[in-house]
Amino acid sequence: MNTSGHRFTRPVRIADVFGMARELLSEADFIAALRDLSDRYWDRHPFHRRLHAGALTKPELQLWAANRWYYQCQLPQKDGAIIASCPVPEVRRMWLERIVYHDGRAAGEGGAENWLRLAEAVGLDRAEVLDQRHVLPGVRFAVDAYVTFARTRSWIEGVASGLTEMFSPNLMRRRLADMRLHYPWIGEAGFAYFMSRLGVISGEGRSTLDIVVRSCETREQQDAAVAALAFKCDVLQAVLDSIDYACKQLQS
Ligand SMILES: O=C(O)c1cc(C(=O)O)c2c(n1)C(=O)C(=O)c1cc(C(=O)O)[nH]c1-2
Numbered sequence: 001m002n003t004s005g006h007r008f009t010r011p012v013r014i015a016d017v018f019g020m021a022r023e024l025l026s027e028a029d030f031i032a033a034l035r036d037l038s039d040r041y042w043d044r045h046p047f048h049r050r051l052h053a054g055a056l057t058k059p060e061l062q063l064w065a066a067n068r069w070y071y072q073c074q075l076p077q078k079d080g081a082i083i084a085s086c087p088v089p090e091v092r093r094m095w096l097e098r099i100v101y102h103d104g105r106a107a108g109e110g111g112a113e114n115w116l117r118l119a120e121a122v123g124l125d126r127a128e129v130l131d132q133r134h135v136l137p138g139v140r141f142a143v144d145a146y147v148t149f150a151r152t153r154s155w156i157e158g159v160a161s162g163l164t165e166m167f168s169p170n171l172m173r174r175r176l177a178d179m180r181l182h183y184p185w186i187g188e189a190g191f192a193y194f195m196s197r198l199g200v201i202s203g204e205g206r207s208t209l210d211i212v213v214r215s216c217e218t219r220e221q222q223d224a225a226v227a228a229l230a231f232k233c234d235v236l237q238a239v240l241d242s243i244d245y246a247c248k249q250l251q252s
Helices: 027-040 046-053 058-085 089-103 111-121 126-130 137-152 155-182 188-215 219-251
Strands: none
Touching (some): 027 155, 027 219, 046 155, 046 219, 058 137, 058 155, 058 219, 089 155
16 A cells, blocks of 8 residues: 555456457446546645645645646647647647646746746745756656656557546535635735636547547557556656655655
């Protein structure tokens, strides 16, 4: 078990051992297998629980914002890798919107800019976020593994790894409400990231699920998509494990 109570072991499948072809899952069963991974999502991680309960100190919030920045700033490169390996124009066109969302159409716009405003609202200088001096080794390893996954696996696995977003709208809504309540010293400008993200996230989650379901034509592809989503849940857990550990160092 890790700190969030998740098991790391994977069951051995008889069909895998004997090399037997496995049947394609029905659409409903495939979606259920993906959704079943929701209990590996980072919403109940001890660090998120403390964030939502208002238990974080200002230095801890700063550590979180500076480390989440590393995730945010790598997302366009992850999405670029998916586009680079995807042969389907409709998917590439749709995926391009994600890069535009984060990078904006001009400097000073977009999700990355909004995250920097959140970092400033919790008391960090933009320069110390941009030069990544606070980024923890474990966060860097986990996020880099996510980008490498998109660069080296099939485009369908890359897309499927983004399905964690299907689990995130409730978490983000709760985060916005709880942070406004418990950390009133964070100015409203600091919440622009979550406000804007909430406007796109449900639609993105649905269209991503649709692409994955339509594109997996074999059981092997379906299994790989489920494994990709499990991998991504592990990436997110590892990010928070590192931040949580570093917070304990701050306290001691
Ligand atoms: O704050 C969150 O809990 C949260 C979670 C996730 C996620 O589940 O991957 C993303 C985001 N935020 C987010 O802001 C974001 O832009 C994003 C992109 C992706 C992705 O995998 O492409 N996930 C997420």
